[in-house]
Amino acid sequence: xxxxxxxxxxxxxxxxxxxxxxxxxxxxxxxxxxxxxxxxxxxxxxxxxxxxxxxxxxxxxxxxxxxxxxxxxxxxxxxxxxxxxxxxxxxxxxxxxxxxxxxxxxxxxxxxxxxxxxxxxxxxxxxxxxxxxxxxxxxxxxxxxxxxxxxxxxxxxxxxxxxxxxxxxxx
Numbered sequence: 639x640x641x642x643x644x645x646x647x648x649x650x651x652x653x654x655x656x657x658x659x660x661x662x663x664x665x666x667x668x669x670x671x672x673x674x675x676x677x678x679x680x681x682x683x684x685x686x687x688x689x690x691x692x693x694x695x696x697x698x699x700x701x702x703x704x705x706x707x708x709x710x711x712x713x714x715x716x717x718x719x720x721x722x723x724x725x726x727x728x729x730x731x732x733x734x735x736x737x738x739x740x741x742x743x744x745x746x747x748x749x750x751x752x753x754x755x756x757x758x759x760x761x762x763x764x765x766x767x768x769x770x771x772x773x774x775x776x777x778x779x780x781x782x783x784x785x786x787x788x789x790x791x792x793x794x795x796x797x798x799x800x801x802x803x804x805x806x807x808x809x
Contacts, residue, residue, distance in 0.1 A: 645658070645704065647700055654704075655683060661704070662679060662683075662686075665705070666679070673787070678712055681712055682708045682711065682712060684711065685704075685707045685711035685712070686708060689703050689707040753803050756799070757800075760782065761792070761796045764778060764782070764789065764792055764793055764796060775789050
């Protein structure tokens with residue numbers, strides 16, 4: 639941050655946000671964020687807003703307060719993201735195997751249609767590409783215009799959703 643640049647909580651928020659854009663970019667680079675830049679810029683903008691609202695000039699430099707608030711929020715979000723990845727690994731075909739085991743049942747087509755109706759079009763497409771067409775994560779990502787990580791996360795969420803639906807159906 640340019641030492642000649644003076645930030646003050648008395649400045650309008652839009653002006654402060656514009657002035658700290660290079661700082662936000664620097665924090666994003668230092669945190670090794672290589673995807674979802676707009677998402678993390680949004681997190682940073684919210685952090686700037688919080689710092690601007692809570693600023694107390696008697697407790698130190700406003701720019702330093704913004705920096706620590708923004709970096710803290712970004713690191714917290716990265717931590718939540720990592721925690722999600724660690725706790726939500728894709729299930730190995732659990733829901734699909736459950737449906738296959740009950741294929742001989744007369745109600746299977748109805749059950750399958752009912753379950754699929756709970757899924758969004760994109761969710762159904764991911765399942766069909768992955769399980770029926772045998773596409774890889776990379777192929778699905780290219781087909782849907784998503785990142786591989788996004789496809790993996792969506793598949794995990796779909797599998798959780800299916801597991802929940804199947805478990806509630808057993809009750």
